[in-house]
Amino acid sequence: MERCLPRLLLLTAAFSVFVLRARSTDPPLSSDGVNGEVVALMSMKSKMRDERGVMDGWDINSVDPCTWSMVGCSSNGLVVSLDMANNGLSGTLSASVGNLSHLQTMLLQNNKITGALTVEIGKLSKLKTLDLSANKFIGEIPVTLGHLTQLGYLRLDRNKFSGQIPEAVAKLAGLSFLDLSFNNLSGLIPTIFAKDYSVAGNYFLCNSSAMHGCGNVVMNETINSVNPSNHQFTIVLTLSVSCALMLSLLLLVFVLHRCRQHLRFSPIDENCEIGMGQLKRFSFRELQTSTENFSSKNILGQGGFGVVFKGRLKNGAVVAVKRLKDPNFTGEVQFQTEVEMIGLALHRNLLRLLGFCMTSNERLLVYPYMSNGSVADRLRDHHHGKPSLEWSKRMRIALGAARGLLYLHDQCNPKIIHRDVKAANILLDECFEAVVGDFGLAKLLDRRESHVTTAVRGTVGHIAPEYLSTGQSSEKTDVFGFGILLLELITGQKTLGSGYGPAHKGLMLDWVRELYEEKRLSSMVDRNLNGSFVAAELEVAVEVILMCTRSSPSLRPTMCEVVKTLEASTLVEEEEERHEMVHGLSCSFSRTCDANDEASSFVLEPIELSGPR
Structure with missing residues (x-):
């Protein structure tokens, strides 16, 4: 009994601590x-x-x-x-x-x-x-x-x-x-x-x-309150300000009258074009005309965010017009603020936002038209029996997409989480340079200010397991999507066919891991390449895939680490340099394939964004 007593007291004390801790929360x-x-x-x-x-x-x-x-x-x-x-x-x-x-x-x-x-x-x-x-x-x-x-x-x-x-x-x-x-x-x-x-x-x-000016303001207010001799000066100042306001109002009325007259008295919120920083606010009528009243023959694609139409503006510029679903999901102020933030993200591997249109029942975004479509289109496209994306292009596309995602994660403040990284959202410009599209849209159409949402936005097969199960996304969610994208670039196939679920994705990754361990990586390369690939680059790419698709987000690399790993492949860098030497300035990293096309050039300096994402 005496031996048991100390143990009993110890258990009682431990239980008391546990109860107190539980009650404290x-x-x-x-x-x-x-x-x-x-x-x-x-x-x-x-x-x-x-x-x-x-x-x-x-x-x-x-x-x-x-x-x-x-x-x-x-x-x-x-x-x-x-x-x-x-x-x-x-x-x-x-x-x-x-x-x-x-x-x-x-x-x-x-x-x-x-x-x-x-x-x-x-x-x-x-x-x-x-x-x-x-x-x-x-x-x-x-x-x-x-x-x-x-x-x-x-x-x-x-x-x-x-x-x-x-x-x-x-x-x-x-x-x-x-x-x-x-x-x-x-x-x-x-x-x-x-x-x-x-x-x-x-x-x-x-x-x-x-x-000094602040001091003058305070001083003048004090003197004016105690010195009657400044009464005349106050009257003159008031009259001057009033006259200036009247002239401003008359000028505003004149401008609005001319605008209404030019647009045949159509509603201002749908037809006046207003510049907002570097973005242009298009009129709904202009976009309606450019797409031939949103004709089905001009549809470039459609997805979870809306339908994309090809359009031609009055100045002859060809654009892609995205007509968003759920136009009333966000208020006008919130929509305009988020659009401004997306418009500030400028990088050669990001799709530049040219402008937007906002009416009482419409929300549209305007982008440059990408003549080579998306990676998904080109992977299944052949010219004269050969794939339009040879191995070197695929590796450059992977590196370009990684650099674009790195900019969103590390150089935007606050960071932008894409949430839907896939081949269909990686576009290709005239030089087959990768351009990440649809970034910022998941946040734009989500009321919540955090990266936790009850509506998981993304594509089956590309969604990270933690995002699918909890609705919580992070930059590691995009890293997982990039791993699946890289897998598609190598195999040339969708990671999930119609009718397959997440289990098939797991089997696909198990298959990749098995081939890697057995050193049979050539078996997974797109057969349409007819064995034309670089073994060293393939090994590096598969290692990146396996790291990016780990089930635990904390074990996945950052996009910075991914970019460094891909850049370390000297063959990719040599191919880029050789590509520049052959094509000269037309396909340099500035993304400007035509020296006269100013609209397609990108500012390369990092720009900090403000506002929630």
Whole structure:
């Protein structure tokens, strides 16, 4: 009995620790047994007007808010995310939001929420993403936001915030992106530590180089408030500003009148062409005319995002017009913002977005026309009994596609996850240079701001197992798709025929692994090549396939590692150099196959993007 007593005490202590740890992760309960997170969420509901009834399922008598719409929870049942964007919510934001102590993501953009932003938001110490853009918040930006040291993404743009930018917010070192644009902020712009930020549209802000001007503004306001002798100057200034505004209005009316007259009084949102940065906003009528009213004979292809038509613009340029499905799935502001971000991704191995069209019931994207179609088309195309893609072209295509994906993952900020890497989405220009298309579209047609979605977008046979089972995508999802793409380039066949499922994909990869171990790699090469391939390159390519298609995402390489491995094959590099020497500048890495065709050239410098993907 005496020997058993110490063991019994040890087991009792261990059990107590286990219980305490388990209880520490449970949702917080008040003295009367009510879930504190439920109380906080119900307080938020009471302060908001919910005309669409999206919060009807929120119930004070519930013990588990994890089943409520727009609420996301951890595996321990703690509220970690609120995705309440684009729901027409109005009213104010309750101070009780500060009691959601485990919250990591809060998305309230594109609503009509008013009032001051509560200082209690500074209590959300675990918050990583906060988007309150496109609302009607007023007052000063709370200094307590500077307490959120884990915050990586903050958008307060397109509100009515006033006052100065808090130093504490500007000095948040962990911010990847900060957007304070289009508010009524004033004063000196402090040093902002965020990697990418925007303060545009705040006309009373001034930077350090204009410090003297800031001083003058404050000084003039003080003097004018106490010195009556400046009364005449104030009147003259007011009259001058009024006259300038009147002239601007008259000029605007004249321009709109000419635009309407030129377009036979058609609606402006469908027919006026508006330039937006480097993108062009096309009129719906122009695209309708260029595609012969979206004639079926002009269809180039169709997929999960919509139908692609071949079109010819008034200036003779041939384009590809993608008419998106679900045109009302995203709001106009969100669509325009995402399109701007896609348009900033410029690289020789990425399909350049030329422009877009947005009406009340249409969403269209305009791209350059790729005369050689897609890799999927060319793999099954033959000229005079020979495949149109010989071995050297296939290896250059693989390397080009890898470089394009590397740019999306490593040089875009935030990174862009393609989600549907396959042969049909790798296009070929006049020089058979690989051009990755359809990037950014999965995010464009997905309401959620994270890379977790309930609607898995992709093609069976190319979807990574973790994306198919959980809906969670990452750059490693694209790495898996690239592995399958490389396998198609080598075999010349689709990895999955019609009627096959994921099991067949597994068998296909097992077959590749078996051939690799038995050193019989030549058996998997496309027979149409008639044995014309480089064995050393084949071995490297198969090793890349096996690494990219590992079942665990953490074991797959990055696209940077993939590119380095492919580039290490000297035969590929020598072939590229020989290809350039033969064709000269017409097929250089600039992707400009015609020196006079400025529209097809690409900027090679990395450009950082802003906004969610």
